[in-house]
Amino acid sequence: MNEVRARIRQRRESGRYDAGVQAALDRPLPGGAPLFTDGLADPLRALPAVMDADPAYDPRSRKRYLGPVITLARRTAIWLLRFWIGDIVERQDRVNRLLYAAIRQQALAPSPLGEARLAAIEEALARRERDENASNLEWRFLAARFSGVEEQIRAQAAPFAALFPKGGRVLDLGSGRGFVLALLRERGLDAYGVDIDGAAVAETRGRGFEVLEADAEAHLRTLADRSLDGIYSAHVAEHVLPGKLVEILRQARRVLKPGAPLVMATPNAATLTVSAHSFYFDPSHRRPIPPELFQFLLEVEGFTGVEVRSFARTERRLREDVPAGPIRENVQLLNETLFGDRDYAVIGRAP
Amino acid sequence: MATVHHFHPTLVPADAISNHVVALHELARRDGRDSRVYAIESTRVLDGGVLPYRRLFRAAQPEDTLVLHYSMGNEVFGQLAKLPARKVLVYHNVTPPEFFSGINPHAALHAQLGRTQLATLAEPVELGVGVSDYNRRELESAGFKRTAVVPLLIDWRAYDVAPDPAVLAQGAATRTMLLFVGRISPHKRQDDLIRLIAYYRACIDPEAQLVLVGSYRDQPQYHGRLRVLAEELGLTGAVTFAGSVSLAALVAYYRSATAFVSLSEHEGFGVPLLEAMRFDLPVVAYDAGAVAETLGDAGVRVKTRDLPEIAELVALIDERPELRASLVAAGRTRLADFATERVEKRTRDVFGL
Numbered sequence: 001m002n003e004v005r006a007r008i009r010q011r012r013e014s015g016r017y018d019a020g021v022q023a024a025l026d027r028p029l030p031g032g033a034p035l036f037t038d039g040l041a042d043p044l045r046a047l048p049a050v051m052d053a054d055p056a057y058d059p060r061s062r063k064r065y066l067g068p069v070i071t072l073a074r075r076t077a078i079w080l081l082r083f084w085i086g087d088i089v090e091r092q093d094r095v096n097r098l099l100y101a102a103i104r105q106q107a108l109a110p111s112p113l114g115e116a117r118l119a120a121i122e123e124a125l126a127r128r129e130r131d132e133n134a135s136n137l138e139w140r141f142l143a144a145r146f147s148g149v150e151e152q153i154r155a156q157a158a159p160f161a162a163l164f165p166k167g168g169r170v171l172d173l174g175s176g177r178g179f180v181l182a183l184l185r186e187r188g189l190d191a192y193g194v195d196i197d198g199a200a201v202a203e204t205r206g207r208g209f210e211v212l213e214a215d216a217e218a219h220l221r222t223l224a225d226r227s228l229d230g231i232y233s234a235h236v237a238e239h240v241l242p243g244k245l246v247e248i249l250r251q252a253r254r255v256l257k258p259g260a261p262l263v264m265a266t267p268n269a270a271t272l273t274v275s276a277h278s279f280y281f282d283p284s285h286r287r288p289i290p291p292e293l294f295q296f297l298l299e300v301e302g303f304t305g306v307e308v309r310s311f312a313r314t315e316r317r318l319r320e321d322v323p324a325g326p327i328r329e330n331v332q333l334l335n336e337t338l339f340g341d342r343d344y345a346v347i348g349r350a351p
Numbered sequence: 352m353a354t355v356h357h358f359h360p361t362l363v364p365a366d367a368i369s370n371h372v373v374a375l376h377e378l379a380r381r382d383g384r385d386s387r388v389y390a391i392e393s394t395r396v397l398d399g400g401v402l403p404y405r406r407l408f409r410a411a412q413p414e415d416t417l418v419l420h421y422s423m424g425n426e427v428f429g430q431l432a433k434l435p436a437r438k439v440l441v442y443h444n445v446t447p448p449e450f451f452s453g454i455n456p457h458a459a460l461h462a463q464l465g466r467t468q469l470a471t472l473a474e475p476v477e478l479g480v481g482v483s484d485y486n487r488r489e490l491e492s493a494g495f496k497r498t499a500v501v502p503l504l505i506d507w508r509a510y511d512v513a514p515d516p517a518v519l520a521q522g523a524a525t526r527t528m529l530l531f532v533g534r535i536s537p538h539k540r541q542d543d544l545i546r547l548i549a550y551y552r553a554c555i556d557p558e559a560q561l562v563l564v565g566s567y568r569d570q571p572q573y574h575g576r577l578r579v580l581a582e583e584l585g586l587t588g589a590v591t592f593a594g595s596v597s598l599a600a601l602v603a604y605y606r607s608a609t610a611f612v613s614l615s616e617h618e619g620f621g622v623p624l625l626e627a628m629r630f631d632l633p634v635v636a637y638d639a640g641a642v643a644e645t646l647g648d649a650g651v652r653v654k655t656r657d658l659p660e661i662a663e664l665v666a667l668i669d670e671r672p673e674l675r676a677s678l679v680a681a682g683r684t685r686l687a688d689f690a691t692e693r694v695e696k697r698t699r700d701v702f703g704l
Binding site: 001003004005007008011016017018020021024025027029030031032033034035036037039040050053 | 449450451452453454537538542546549550553554572575576577579580583584616658659660663664666667
């Protein structure tokens with residue numbers, strides 16, 4: 001069944017399954033009232049037409065010789081009964097209309113209790129959303145104090161630019177201020193960005209970059225199978241919940257051409273000063289992702305040749321110029337654990 | 352010697368119920384019983400002839416068995432129920448009136464009568480036989496005390512005829528031919544089949560054809576509207592209303608079709624589903640009424656009326672020989688359950704003939 005749905009998706013994307021086809025599928029049976037069974041599926045919409053329909057009874061008889069007599073007899077009977085039947089029909093019609101109006105009112109009128117509960121749920125959700133993402137925070141000032149500088153961000157991305165084929169279509173997922181986009185463009189790649197931050201998108205677009213404001217998962221879902229030559233995504237994974245990360249990887253695998261690389265960089269949970277301290281400079285960070293887990297996630301989603309690469313170590317380190325022996329070894333071990341690589345990247349290739 | 356009397360209001364060629372009446376009649380005769388067939392209206396040629404139903408009032412004896420085949424309401428059933436013979440009712444199901452409402456008031460009225468009258472027959476009838484368990488359950492809720500299931504008795508040997516060469520030639524020239532067999536009627540939902548072929552031609556095979564075999568005599572309004580629908584969708588050349596066809600032509604249609612597709616919303620048994628399997632045709636059918644019961648593990652049943660999904664499913668079966676082959680094999684296996692000898696034995700046991 002999944003295959004069937006995928007095929008329908010393809011038809012839509014290829015433009016074959018267009019509005020015309022949809023119109024054909026939805027076309028009502030011409031030449032009269034819609035099928036009663038279809039009406040039963042949507043009674044409120046079907047009712048008015050049925051109530052206003054005139055029952056067609058033809059009293060004429062087509063029998064030879066006797067026909068005119070039968071016709072006359074029927075017409076006379078109808079004429080004689082018209083007041084009696086008319087009253088009944090009129091009353092029934094009023095009952096029908098009242099019932100229809102009552103049902104419609106019931107169906108359309110929001111139930112006060114339900115509305116109140118819905119409002120309470122919506123409010124609670126909004127509050128939770130605000131609390132979780134700190135949407136009430138003065139983000140401009142936070143960014144000014146903690147954001148990385150352009151050189152650093154470019155330097156981190158530089159070694160990976162060579163992985164993407166010249167002229168290839170590459171997506172920078174979470175393109176931020178567009179520093180990596182600039183780098184990729186300099187390297188002759190057809191790079192575009194996607195970011196959820198509207199202000200950043202507007203600013204980057206103003207500098208002539210192709211950037212879309214969208215959610216990472218939602219954007220990937222709009223792409224056709226095997227349509228990208230590479231994806232670079234730095235500092236996105238730690239902002240999303242685990243299930244969403246899995247979905248992003250799954251979609252990335254789908255939209256990448258076979259062999260095309262996916263590069264995702266994130267703070268290194270293995271370095272204690274990162275995972276216990278600097279990770280929380282950004283209140284929208286969800287949870288640190290250990291490199292072993294991230295590697296596993298890529299592998300289990302079908303990426304091949306998955307590897308972990310680390311970046312520069314922190315500047316601050318314990319002095320290692322102590323005499324050789326157990327003390328120096330201990331210091332080295334401590335340096336590794338406390339002041340190891342701040343970020344790491346996982347790289348995998350689409351199968 | 353006791354006689355078996357069979358009655359159905361109408362007997363016509365190429366109709367599942369009429370075929371069943373004849374099959375039971377012939378079975379009784381082969382078993383050396385005195386068997387007679389009665390109808391109000393008949394256009395069927397039969398060994399021994401079809402007798403006018405009024406003869407029954409004189410012919411029926413207390414030791415006789417009267418088999419009433421029931422698929423529509425008719426005042427005659429009320430009269431026959433008073434006859435002194437032992438009475439068995441074979442329930443072929445009555446199409447619910449809502450399918451005809453607003454499109455064919457005459458048929459709706461008959462369907463309504465069919466449903467209300469059934470309950471009045473529960474008392475005088477000794478045994479109610481459903482041709483499917485779906486039908487048997489309806490008998491039970493209508494108040495029948497003793498009920499049983501005996502599938503339709505189908506004489507499969509009759510299908511060993513040479514296929515109509517003209518139809519075969521037409522089939523050979525068509526790459527995709529979707530087939531549905533059943534009278535043109537709102538509950539069979541041929542209108543949805545037409546919408547489906549519109550999708551199929553737009554998205555899968557622009558040359559695909561839909562063939563609707565089945566009489567359109569009873570539902571002229573619906574048939575007319577179907578024609579207009581096909582015309583409006585630009586499908587005049589893509590939809591064939593074959594009408595009631597000869598057995599040779601029917602066999603040829605089964606032999607040349609790509610798949611049998613049913614979107615029917617009400618089936619008391621579904622003989623064409625089995626016929627399709629008999630001719631190694633994969634079946635895709637909307638799960639309604641007794642469809643699931645008749646298909647068993649064979650064929651593909653769809654639970655939702657999503658036309659694009661059903662169309663793609665058919666295309667998938669068409670493109671994958673191994674999928675098609677497994678469906679055909681399952682159909683063959685299922686067919687064994689309806690083998691003529693097997694159903695004959697069950698018929699003798701249950702009817703007490």
